[in-house]
Amino acid sequence: MHEMSIALSIVEAVDAKAREEGAAKITGIDLLVGRLSGIETESLKFCFSAASKGSLAEDAVLAIDEREGTGECTACKSSFPVSFYYAECPECGSLAVSIISGEEFQIKSMTIEEEGE
Amino acid sequence: MCDTCGCSSEGGAVLRKPGNSEYHVHITGHGNGHVHDHDHEHSRHHDHDHGHTHHHPEGHSRKIAMEQDVLLKNNLLAERNRGYFEARNIVALNFLSSPGSGKTSLLEKTIPVLRQHVPVAVIEGDQQTTNDADRIHALGVPVIQVNTGSGCHLDAFMINRSLRELDLQDNSLLCIENVGNLVCPAMFDLGEALKVVIISTTEGDDKPLKYPAMFHEADICILNKTDLLPYVDFDAARCRENAMRVNHHLEWFEVSVKSGEGLDAWTERIMKMVKRN
Numbered sequence: 001m002h003e004m005s006i007a008l009s010i011v012e013a014v015d016a017k018a019r020e021e022g023a024a025k026i027t028g029i030d031l032l033v034g035r036l037s038g039i040e041t042e043s044l045k046f047c048f049s050a051a052s053k054g055s056l057a058e059d060a061v062l063a064i065d066e067r068e069g070t071g072e073c074t075a076c077k078s079s080f081p082v083s084f085y086y087a088e089c090p091e092c093g094s095l096a097v098s099i100i101s102g103e104e105f106q107i108k109s110m111t112i113e114e115e116g117e
Numbered sequence: 118m119c120d121t122c123g124c125s126s127e128g129g130a131v132l133r134k135p136g137n138s139e140y141h142v143h144i145t146g147h148g149n150g151h152v153h154d155h156d157h158e159h160s161r162h163h164d165h166d167h168g169h170t171h172h173h174p175e176g177h178s179r180k181i182a183m184e185q186d187v188l189l190k191n192n193l194l195a196e197r198n199r200g201y202f203e204a205r206n207i208v209a210l211n212f213l214s215s216p217g218s219g220k221t222s223l224l225e226k227t228i229p230v231l232r233q234h235v236p237v238a239v240i241e242g243d244q245q246t247t248n249d250a251d252r253i254h255a256l257g258v259p260v261i262q263v264n265t266g267s268g269c270h271l272d273a274f275m276i277n278r279s280l281r282e283l284d285l286q287d288n289s290l291l292c293i294e295n296v297g298n299l300v301c302p303a304m305f306d307l308g309e310a311l312k313v314v315i316i317s318t319t320e321g322d323d324k325p326l327k328y329p330a331m332f333h334e335a336d337i338c339i340l341n342k343t344d345l346l347p348y349v350d351f352d353a354a355r356c357r358e359n360a361m362r363v364n365h366h367l368e369w370f371e372v373s374v375k376s377g378e379g380l381d382a383w384t385e386r387i388m389k390m391v392k393r394n
Contacts, residue, residue, distance in 0.1 A: 002269055002301035010187055021181055031187075038304050038330045085329035086362035096365045099333075107183045114177045 003043040007051035014110050015055045023112035026060040030109045035083055036069040036102035060110070069102020130275050132282055133247050133262040135254035144278045191305055194273035198308025201280065202291070208391050209291040211309035213331060215324075216297030218317040219341040221249045222374045224292055228256050230384050235391045236289035240279050242271040242296045249294065259283055270302040271295050277308075290391055299328040310390070311336040318342045318349050322356035325363050332363040337370065339383065344373040 010029070018026050033039050041064050052058050071082035073089035074096040080089070087097050132142040186192065202209050212220045221241075228237050238259040241249040250262035261279045263271060276293065285291060293309060295302045314335035316324050319342060325332040332338065338360050340353060353371060360367055370386070372379035 002304055005268065005270075005272070006187060006304075009190065013185060013187070013189070014183070017181065017183060021179075027178060036330075038300075085333040085364070086326060086359075095362050105187045107185045107187055109180055109182045109184075111178055111180050114179060 002038075003040060004047045004051065006039065007044060007047035010048065010107060011051045011055050011057050013107060014057050014060070018056045018110065018112050021112055022114060023056060024115040025113050026057040026110050027113055028061045028063060028111040029057065029107065030063045030065065032065050032067060032104050032106045032108050034067045034069060034102040034104040036085065036099060037105040039105060041066060056112075065108070067102060067104060070100040071097040072100050074098055130266060130268060131264045132279060133250065133264060134282075135247050135251045135260060135262070142278070142282065144275060188304065188306075191273045194277055195306035195308040198273055198276055198280065202308060202310070205285065206288045207285055207291055208289075208387075209293060209307070209309040210387075211302075211307050211312045212292060212294045212315065213299070213302050213312060213335065214297060214315035214317075215299045215320065218297075218315045218320065219374050220294050220297070220315055221252055223315065223339070223341065223372070224294065225252055225256065226374050226377070227380060227384050227387075228253070228258055228292075230380075231290060231387060232256075232258060234388055236286040238283055238285055238289060238291050240271075240276065240283070240291065240293045242275070242294060244268070244296065259285075265296055269296060269298050269300075270305050271307060272305045273307050288391075290387065299324070299331045303331040303334045313337045313339060315339045315341055316356065316360075318345045318351040318353070320351075322352050323359055325356065325360040329363045332360050332367065335364065335367060337368045337386075339370045339372055341372055341374055343371050343378060344376045 014026055014029055033041055045062055048062055052060065069082040070079055071087050072079045073092060073094050075094040076089060076092040078089065078091040079100060082097065082099065082102065085099070086095070088095055089097060130144050132144060134140045214220050224239060231237055239253045241253065241260060241262045242265060243249055243262065244265050244267070247262045250260045253260040261283050263275050263279060265271065265275070271293065293307060312335045314331055314337070316338065318340065321327070340356060343353065346353060357369055360369065370379060370383050372383055374380070
């Protein structure tokens with residue numbers, strides 16, 4: 001269940017940034033999660049609700065942009081979508097595929113609510 | 118609650134040393150490589166202190182760009198560990214596998230050979246007990262046990278903290294035995310030179326396909342318990358092929374820790390790395 005420690009590190013990062021920005025609370029967090037990043041998004045959402053208790057992100061909505069992976073064949077150089085690590089090149093059948101994208105796991109942005117005067 | 122000192126340490130990892138039941142260090146941080154300084158209450162008050170000259174309407178909302186890797190803190194700390202290893206010419210290996218594939222046995226068998234050529238130290242990761250560290254301690258090499266509690270993996274912070282407790286020598290070898298788990302430890306860089314994944318013939322030969330992230334991240338794969346091949350339905354060639362499908366850069370070794378078969382090639386590989394350093 002590494003999603004729990006991951007959820008805690010998201011909360012820590014956004015909470016610190018939001019306080020710097022003088023936020024009263026965080027209403028939304030945008031995440032980019034590649035399909036090859038090793039993150040189970042449902043599990044992450046579940047852990048996030050527990051991990052965010054008592055922080056500024058307690059009521060934040062997680063918006064997760066899941067991105068497909070892209071592989072490039074090192075033999076014939078064609079690129080194609082991959083959703084797992086043992087992909088085969090659809091052009092030449094080679095297994096020597098390099099992963100170009102799909103391993104991203106980023107906090108893109110968040111929406112904060114500022115305190116009224 | 119910690120049953121050694123009675124302090125409240127839920128969720129935190131603990132460092133222990135075999136043969137010294139008094140020694141234990143609680144390490145804080147959220148398991149993501151960050152020292153937690155507990156100043157939240159303080160900063161909450163602060164928010165009210167500075168005078169805003171501009172006016173925000175009640176509940177004004179604003180979007181803030183972050184563009185930050187979720188594992189940023191772990192990765193930065195891992196790079197710090199890596200810099201420490203490089204500066205002191207220490208080869209650090211991260212051993213990964215499911216529970217029971219023979220990580221500790223492999224270390225027990227190879228360390229007596231390796232230490233004739235190079236100083237060796239070990240960091241052991243397990244949720245509980247110092248059983249593995251006790252086995253390494255019996256070999257007479259420095260060892261520290263990280264008990265991760267509920268944690269399912271070692272992270273860069275735990276290693277960083279352990280390094281301060283271990284008196285590592287320059288030009289040495291550090292073996293880090295991760296928590297037995299083929300899933301979570303794959304995501305956490307510790308600052309190691311190489312990741313070594315171990316699989317044994319009592320598991321399935323499709324394991325690389327079932328847990329591709331781990332095999333994709335690894336640099337070296339060791340197939341252990343080859344002495345059992347005549348008795349189990351495990352196809353070593355197929356396992357190797359599966360592993361190569363997931364990671365075509367993987368270096369492959371076949372060993373039996375029990376009989377010693379294939380261990381020379383493995384220790385020679387490590388020695389080559391230590392000497393090149």
